Amino acid sequence: MGGNTLIFGHTSYESWKKNPYATIFSQLPKLKNGDSMQVIQNGKLYEYEVIGRSIVSPSKVNEEYLKYTE
Numbered sequence: 001m002g003g004n005t006l007i008f009g010h011t012s013y014e015s016w017k018k019n020p021y022a023t024i025f026s027q028l029p030k031l032k033n034g035d036s037m038q039v040i041q042n043g044k045l046y047e048y049e050v051i052g053r054s055i056v057s058p059s060k061v062n063e064e065y066l067k068y069t070e
Contacts, residue, residue: 005048007039008061028053 009025031037035050056064 006064007048 009028011023011026014022031050031053033050033052037048037050039046039048054064
């Protein structure tokens with residue numbers, strides 16, 4: 001299926017918390033255009049190709065998201 005996917009996330013590692021997903025997004029800065037990534041949701045595998053990335057402040061997330069609504 002065509003279209004765009006925006007993946008939002010943050011890493012919040014606190015050594016005293018036992019959270020296996022605390023650093024799940026820690027490798028995102030290493031992704032480059034052309035890299036692929038996989039996401040499993042509800043038991044279904046989705047594969048995406050990176051065509052761009054940006055770091056957006058929390059106050060600008062809605063503005064960034066609206067660029068892709070059409």
